[in-house]
Amino acid sequence: MKTSDYMKTTDEYVLHTYNRFPCVLEKGEGVRLYDTDGKEYLDFAAGIAVFALGYNNPKYNEAVKDQVDKLIHTSNLFYNVPMSTAAKKLAEASGMSKVFFTNSGTEAIEGAIKAARKYAYLKDGGTDHEIIAMKHSFHGRSLGALSVTGNDHYQEPFKPLIGGIKFADFNDLESVKACVTDKTCAIIMETVQGEGGIYPAEPAFLEGVRKLCDEKDILLILDEIQCGMGRTGHMFAWQEYGVKPDIMTNAKALGCGVPVGAFVLNEKAASKSLVPGDHGTTYGGNPLATRAVDTVFDIFAEDHIIEHVQEITPYLEKRLDELVSKYDFLSTRRGKGFMQGLVVEGRPVGEIINKALSNGLIIISAGSNVLRLVPPLVIEKSDIDEMIEKLEASF
Numbered sequence: 001m002k003t004s005d006y007m008k009t010t011d012e013y014v015l016h017t018y019n020r021f022p023c024v025l026e027k028g029e030g031v032r033l034y035d036t037d038g039k040e041y042l043d044f045a046a047g048i049a050v051f052a053l054g055y056n057n058p059k060y061n062e063a064v065k066d067q068v069d070k071l072i073h074t075s076n077l078f079y080n081v082p083m084s085t086a087a088k089k090l091a092e093a094s095g096m097s098k099v100f101f102t103n104s105g106t107e108a109i110e111g112a113i114k115a116a117r118k119y120a121y122l123k124d125g126g127t128d129h130e131i132i133a134m135k136h137s138f139h140g141r142s143l144g145a146l147s148v149t150g151n152d153h154y155q156e157p158f159k160p161l162i163g164g165i166k167f168a169d170f171n172d173l174e175s176v177k178a179c180v181t182d183k184t185c186a187i188i189m190e191t192v193q194g195e196g197g198i199y200p201a202e203p204a205f206l207e208g209v210r211k212l213c214d215e216k217d218i219l220l221i222l223d224e225i226q227c228g229m230g231r232t233g234h235m236f237a238w239q240e241y242g243v244k245p246d247i248m249t250n251a252k253a254l255g256c257g258v259p260v261g262a263f264v265l266n267e268k269a270a271s272k273s274l275v276p277g278d279h280g281t282t283y284g285g286n287p288l289a290t291r292a293v294d295t296v297f298d299i300f301a302e303d304h305i306i307e308h309v310q311e312i313t314p315y316l317e318k319r320l321d322e323l324v325s326k327y328d329f330l331s332t333r334r335g336k337g338f339m340q341g342l343v344v345e346g347r348p349v350g351e352i353i354n355k356a357l358s359n360g361l362i363i364i365s366a367g368s369n370v371l372r373l374v375p376p377l378v379i380e381k382s383d384i385d386e387m388i389e390k391l392e393a394s395f
């Protein structure tokens, strides 16, 4: 089949919920992807902040292949080996206490919401507990996750969503306080807003929310699905702030391509929580996915991935800041580590992205006018130089 045939067949049989780029990706090597016509792309999207370790990573591939040959699925009626080691590594990396593995980020959010409601239910015996979420947030597309996603356009056709959700302004502590009632059981936010346009939480805001949660016994849920797993130069973005969540959600780079997510509870959240009968999943925590997670943590340690992000970030920021000074239509840069956004004014972001693709550079957007750079965490300075060159050619 030809490239155009794959695209035609996809468009004929796959529900049209995405406007795909006109290329069929076939294989990857390091920070490069290749399509079915053999064209090479420098990848600064990493499958939306997923493939952190570079494509065709030998250690990762070997471990996943080994697990395929051993055992792929058991169900949660049984123990399995990688679930135990992966859970321990995730708990130790976060200093939190209990892990529940899911199959996606969205499901991690669902679990976090249920855990928060269960905590409040066991505390006061009541129901109808409220959750405060942020405007311009993104937490996923299922009805629960969509209910805490602060985007009218995404929500509108699917109402009514779950009740008891209030939206506050991100980085505005007073607006959060104004939403608090006796019924508030949780505040949920991304530590660095991703889809909404790459907005890091301001330290005073996150500290203020933490303090508010402590005073009122409200659980703080930090969504680290996009910003976690080393992307900001810390294993979890909140570790830079010195503020700890009660519940954390993970996915994307957690399994580096094998579909897996997790919600993680601290001791307090775990003390009044979901028990047998409350929550479950057929696939979640299966040996294939958790072997991937376990291996990802090993490679992070062995290859000093986080140190690498910290070392290269100033160079990435410097090169991006140079673009902002050079081009009038770039108004600012926002972000942390390898999660960066360039704000575009007065011209369509999509045009730049399409041009970049034809120039062999994969970048994506966030919000309505942000060029989003979420490369594999293994990029080198030379990759950044090449990215800048290709991006400038696309302006």
Ligand SMILES: *Cc1c(COP(=O)(O)O)cnc(C)c1O
Pocket: 104, 105, 106, 107, 109, 138, 139, 140, 141, 190, 194, 195, 223, 224, 225, 226, 227, 251, 252, 261
């Ligand atoms: C991608 C994302 C999700 C949803 O994860 P899926 O794996 O697509 O279900 C939730 N929260 C944030 C911050 C995300 O970036």
